[in-house]
Amino acid sequence: MIAGLIFATEAAEDRGEALAATSPFGGMTLIEYQARLLIGCGAGQLMIAVARVTPALLAAVNRIARRGVAVDVVRSAEEAAAKAxxxxxxxxxxxxxxxxxxxxxxxxxxxxxxxxxxAEAASPAAVERVDAGHVWAGLAALSATRLKEIAGMPREYDFQSTLLRVVVAGGAAQIQLPAAAKRAGHGVERHAGALASRGNAVLAAxxxxxxxxxxxxxxxxISRFALPKLAARGLPHWAAPAAAGVLTVAGLAAAWFGSAGAGVFLSLFGIASLSTGSLLSWLRGDDRRALAQEAAIALIAAITVLxxxxxxxxxxxxLTPFVxxxxxxxxxxxxERSGARAAWWWGSPAGYPLILAPFALAGFSWAGLAVIAVYAMVTLGAVVESLRAKA
Incomplete structure (x- = not known):
């Protein structure tokens, strides 16, 4: 079983008495984003270590609890040990x-x-030094026994720092912070402006x-450009699917009235809307809606081609074009149903209308359909060979 322990004690540097954990981040608060990552890893319980409870923190905790996990607010290692x-x-x-x-x-x-x-002591990822050559990057895995050890220490000790020292003294193993996480903005940040910038980097990743x-x-x-702006504006969850639906219907109408090229391009805009919307849903912790939008991309692609x-x-x-x-x-x-791990060049639902679009716009829809039919067959052949190699 995985449980999460999130520290939320420090104030934001530019928001008065507000906690840094409740600073806006990607259309939610930072602590909700942290909880989202933990839940995505299978955490069934979350403990929020606090020094004080603010209305914003309480609201964030309530929203996290709606995702189906147990959430406990703790003020000390003793309380955390009792809850874990x-x-x-x-x-x-x-x-x-x-x-x-x-x-x-x-x-x-x-x-x-x-x-x-x-190993980079000057990096934003550096939280606290653990030995001569390494600094803690802010993430750790420990057993519930360690919490019990800390619970027996004076409550005046800083919970987070004491926990780190106990784990280090116990001979903890070390793993390196992934390079991709560094590039994506991994690090501690309590300034709202800089936090927004970090949030954009994470969204881009x-x-x-x-x-x-x-x-x-x-x-x-397209998603990299649009996602930070949409997240910051709190785009409702239904907006991207609704836009995709309108664009797809408009595309079908265009095809019906003899403008197949315009129809395909309108459908591509709908696919782009769903692509961005699915990422936004994932970020907000709504995996079911994200998967539904991914499935809708395949549906729109099939409808567009047909x-x-x-x-x-x-x-x-x-009948040749229809065949x-x-x-x-x-x-x-x-x-797609095979579940085989795709190579980068394999066909994908979003790719077929993309190939078809210039042919349809030029008035040679039949040629574009022939190209994507061959491409789909070649991809299917590669899928079969991939599955045979694993058998």
Whole structure:
């Protein structure tokens, strides 16, 4: 069992008495983002270590609790030891730490009594020195036994610092902070302006997690540009799917009235909307809605290809374009259902309309459909060979 221990005691540097943990971050608060990462790693219990409870913190804790995990506010190691499950592996998150999913997973699945460290003492990731060559990077995994050890110490001791010293004295293992986390802005930050900048870096890293070529070269740059702005404005969860639906319907209407090229491009804008919306839903902890939007991308792509095939068949008075569209959709569907790990060049739902678009715009929809049908078949062949190699 994984439990999380998040420290939320320090005040923000530019927000009066407000806690740094409740500073805005990516459309939520920093502590909600930290909790989101822990829940994503399988944490079933979260403990929030505080010195005082503010209304903003209480509201954030209530929102975290709605995600289906037990949340306990603790004021000392003694309270934390009493609340923690005795068999839990406890993931410690330093006060005001901005990190990434990759770094959180690395520490969450490490053995108890492990510290994540960096050799760069001047780095924003450096929280406190642990030995001559390393500083703590703000993440640790420990056993519930360590909390009991600290609980027996005077309450005047700083909880976070004492916990670190006890783990170090116990001969904790060390793992290095991932380089990708450094680039994404991993570090402690209590200034609201700088925190917003760090948040944008983390959001960009989230968008960069998609590696197939349509996302890498087209949709990820769009998401990287739009995501921080949409998150900061608190875009409602229904906005991206609604926009995608309107654009798709408009695209179908355009194809019906003889403008297949415009129809495909409108659908691509809808796919871009869902691509960004799914990342935003993931960031907010709504995995179900994020997965639904990813599935909707495939649905819109299939509808777009089939609608283009129908329009071209009607225009050319032959079934060939529709047959090509059906073959492309069938082959792509089988490839997607295989679950095989995709190579970067394999076809993907968002990629097929992207290839089709210039052909449709030039009035050669049948040629574009032929190209994506061949591409889908080649991808399916690669999928089959990949599965055979693993068998």
């Amino acid at each position: 499950h005795p068999l839990a592996s406890i993931v410690v998150v330093a006060d005001s730490l901005v990190t990434t999913d990759q770094a959180m997973r690395a520490i969450a699945f490490a053995q108890p009594d492990t510290l994540m460290v960096t 989230l968008a960069n997690g998609r590696t197939d070529w349509p996302d890498r070269f087209v949709f990820t740059p 609608a283009t095939g129908v329009a071209a068949s009607v225009q050319d008075a032959t 090509l569209a059906a073959v492309a959709v069938a082959a792509a569907g089988m490839g």
